[in-house]
Amino acid sequence: MSNEMQGAPQRETQDAPKPATLLDRSDSRVKHATGISGAVGAFVERVRSGDLGSLPVIAGLVIIWTVFTSLNPVFLSANNLVNLLFDCSTVGVISLGIVCVLMVGQIDLSVGSMSGFASAMVGMLWVNHGWPVLLAIAAAIVVGALVGAIYALLLTRLGMPSFVATLAGLLAILGMQLYVLGATGSINLPYDSALVNLGQLIIIPAAVSYLLALAPGAVMMLLGMRTRERRRASNLSAPSVGSLLVRSLAITVLLEIVVAYLNQGRGVPLMFGVFLGLAVAMDYALKRTRWGRSMNAVGGNHEAARRAGINVSAIYTSAFVLCASFAALGGVLTAARLASASQQAGSGDVNLNAIAAAVIGGTSLFGGRGSAYSAVLGIIVIQSIASGLTLLNLSSSLRFMITGAVLAIAVIVDSLARQSRVSHGRA
Amino acid sequence: MTDNPTTRSERGELVLSLRGVSKHFGAVSALTDIELDVHAGEVVALVGDNGAGKSTLVKVLAGVHQPSTGTITFGGKEVTLSNPAAALDLGIATVFQDLALCENLDVVANIYLGREMNPLRLDEVAMEVKAWTLLNELSARIPSVRDVVASLSGGQRQTVAIARSLLLDPKLIMLDEPTAALGVAQTAEVLNLIERVRDRGHAVIMISHNMEDVRAVADRIVVLRLGRNNGIFYPDSSNQELVAAITGATENAVSRRAGRRQAEQSV
Numbered sequence: 001m002s003n004e005m006q007g008a009p010q011r012e013t014q015d016a017p018k019p020a021t022l023l024d025r026s027d028s029r030v031k032h033a034t035g036i037s038g039a040v041g042a043f044v045e046r047v048r049s050g051d052l053g054s055l056p057v058i059a060g061l062v063i064i065w066t067v068f069t070s071l072n073p074v075f076l077s078a079n080n081l082v083n084l085l086f087d088c089s090t091v092g093v094i095s096l097g098i099v100c101v102l103m104v105g106q107i108d109l110s111v112g113s114m115s116g117f118a119s120a121m122v123g124m125l126w127v128n129h130g131w132p133v134l135l136a137i138a139a140a141i142v143v144g145a146l147v148g149a150i151y152a153l154l155l156t157r158l159g160m161p162s163f164v165a166t167l168a169g170l171l172a173i174l175g176m177q178l179y180v181l182g183a184t185g186s187i188n189l190p191y192d193s194a195l196v197n198l199g200q201l202i203i204i205p206a207a208v209s210y211l212l213a214l215a216p217g218a219v220m221m222l223l224g225m226r227t228r229e230r231r232r233a234s235n236l237s238a239p240s241v242g243s244l245l246v247r248s249l250a251i252t253v254l255l256e257i258v259v260a261y262l263n264q265g266r267g268v269p270l271m272f273g274v275f276l277g278l279a280v281a282m283d284y285a286l287k288r289t290r291w292g293r294s295m296n297a298v299g300g301n302h303e304a305a306r307r308a309g310i311n312v313s314a315i316y317t318s319a320f321v322l323c324a325s326f327a328a329l330g331g332v333l334t335a336a337r338l339a340s341a342s343q344q345a346g347s348g349d350v351n352l353n354a355i356a357a358a359v360i361g362g363t364s365l366f367g368g369r370g371s372a373y374s375a376v377l378g379i380i381v382i383q384s385i386a387s388g389l390t391l392l393n394l395s396s397s398l399r400f401m402i403t404g405a406v407l408a409i410a411v412i413v414d415s416l417a418r419q420s421r422v423s424h425g426r427a
Numbered sequence: 428m429t430d431n432p433t434t435r436s437e438r439g440e441l442v443l444s445l446r447g448v449s450k451h452f453g454a455v456s457a458l459t460d461i462e463l464d465v466h467a468g469e470v471v472a473l474v475g476d477n478g479a480g481k482s483t484l485v486k487v488l489a490g491v492h493q494p495s496t497g498t499i500t501f502g503g504k505e506v507t508l509s510n511p512a513a514a515l516d517l518g519i520a521t522v523f524q525d526l527a528l529c530e531n532l533d534v535v536a537n538i539y540l541g542r543e544m545n546p547l548r549l550d551e552v553a554m555e556v557k558a559w560t561l562l563n564e565l566s567a568r569i570p571s572v573r574d575v576v577a578s579l580s581g582g583q584r585q586t587v588a589i590a591r592s593l594l595l596d597p598k599l600i601m602l603d604e605p606t607a608a609l610g611v612a613q614t615a616e617v618l619n620l621i622e623r624v625r626d627r628g629h630a631v632i633m634i635s636h637n638m639e640d641v642r643a644v645a646d647r648i649v650v651l652r653l654g655r656n657n658g659i660f661y662p663d664s665s666n667q668e669l670v671a672a673i674t675g676a677t678e679n680a681v682s683r684r685a686g687r688r689q690a691e692q693s694v
């Protein structure tokens with residue numbers, strides 16, 4: 001009896017305060033950001049807890065650019081930046097594939113060889129055998145996809161760690177590249193062809209580039225408003241129009257300034273446009289599709305993904321196939337950039353640059369965390385270092401050392417941020 | 428063993444029935460001639476010592492293992508559960524002991540993992556609404572469904588795992604040691620949750636080592652011992668009877684202590 005007497009008032013107080021009507025705002029224990037100042041506060045809070053996003057890489061980029069500009073003002077000239085973007089696109093595309101495999105917690109060490117082999121294939125099929133260029137490129141990409149499928153098969157059927165499988169692949173594919181190139185060791189691509197023009201000359205017309213720079217902000221605003229309406233209709237909290245507007249405007253202004261500056265020089269390379277387009281497509285696929293969700297899940301906890309009914313083997317396969325295909329495409333772009341397919345293509349630092357770009361950009365080596373844009377940001381960092389050191393007439397020995405140091409710093413930041421996230425419960 | 432139907436409330440329709448189910452791993456018989464009936468709106472507790480075959484039985488029902496012999500009848504039809512997806516499709520959901528959540532994904536993504544709405548353009552708003560609805564039905568206290576699971580407490584994760592199992596509106600939910608890793612308050616929360624799940628008309632199979640938890644929510648207690656049925660009990664049966672059935676001995680430490688207590692009370 002006494003128990004009931006005690007219990008009754010408690011139950012009343014539990015039921016009484018129900019002023020919040022929004023579905024996701026009913027828990028009074030949680031602070032929620034409101035308005036623009038709230039959004040800023042939430043952002044600061046997130047960064048402090050170790051959820052850094054792309055902040056470290058942007059900070060690093062600012063430092064690198066400041067240092068190189070102070071050492072040689074040519075670095076920040078429009079034309080040097082245009083060249084930098086040309087160089088970014090080739091390895092950047094390879095790095096997009098690396099993001100895919102890192103996402104599922106695997107690695108592909110053979111992307112460099114794969115890109116070299118792809119460029120050799122295009123050279124052989126197109127120049128030596130007279131195939132149509134598009135068919136040669138398609139053949140190279142299909143071979144890439146096959147290689148990826150073999151890695152996936154080795155991993156899912158035979159349990160061979162991707163680290164070892166792709167290391168073996170690195171050597172085997174390098175051998176294939178040398179075999180295809182034969183005794184001469186290099187195949188020159190015709191200078192006046194569209195492919196080489198894409199790699200060296202073609203610029204997006206200024207007017208078009210300004211228009212394209214408007215698109216992200218506009219799309220963001222439109223989709224943001226649509227989502228906002230739907231969330232309000234569904235009785236969920238919704239972002240304010242103001243914060244949406246501020247964000248869209250900020251990104252539009254930023255992009256327009258960048259495009260305007262590049263147009264002071266030669267303009268925005270079409271090849272970089274292609275790279276960005278691929279990055280946007282990959283970002284959409286990773287964030288907004290069931291496949292992307294499954295990729296994240298497999299990278300985070302593959303056993304949980306398996307029990308949720310996800311076909312884990314298929315996800316691994318898709319990641320490896322995409323990675324090797326991107327590597328092949330990157331190889332084709334490299335051949336276009338250099339106007340030749342040679343034994344040097346894909347050797348040396350291409351492999352590590354592609355992997356380092358993804359990691360520097362913020363894709364975790366531990367799987368389950370990353371974005372396609374990390375490839376874009378990371379490769380810009382790496383190419384900035386390369387370009388800056390070239391301008392300073394420093395040897396490649398120093399370039400390797402500095403790139404190595406930057407990669408180490410990036411991984412340390414990733415690791416520290418991860419620890420901080422864990423201690424703040426945000427892993 | 429002691430079936431006194433007068434004190435039992437009306438049972439729902441028969442959801443699952445196992446007849447003569449056996450499972451051998453090589454020379455080891457993990458399960459022998461298991462018989463089990465589960466009705467809608469009923470919580471059946473599966474108890475037994477380590478190695479009694481509880482987890483094997485759950486894995487057979489979840490489609491992870493296939494039985495060597497015997498028939499499984501689900502919803503009136505004889506079925507073969509060849510893989511986890513088949514069990515899920517039939518309406519058998521399992522909450523595994525280690526929960527199997529992806530810590531790097533938020534609550535909504537975890538609840539909908541593998542069954543996202545609109546695969547080519549995820550419908551986040553609709554999924555979030557449904558996630559809140561499910562969690563509210565369970566009176567769950569999750570601060571935000573947009574937080575990653577890593578930021579949730581053990582009890583909250585259990586809630587998410589249970590909410591996920593409810594998503595497809597399964598006829599049968601199996602919970603493997605749902606309270607093993609939880610504190611007092613969280614255990615109470617999860618037991619409440621199980622009652623609410625039962626009240627929604629789902630059949631529930633719960634594995635537990637904790638007799639108090641079992642007694643608190645179970646309508647029927649099925650004891651397994653060395654891979655065989657060893658009696659069916661009701662929450663009002665004594666601890667002594669249960670322990671005897673689980674260990675296979677009437678003479679043990681628990682029964683002696685209970686005997687002493689009884690003797691003291693009667694004096």
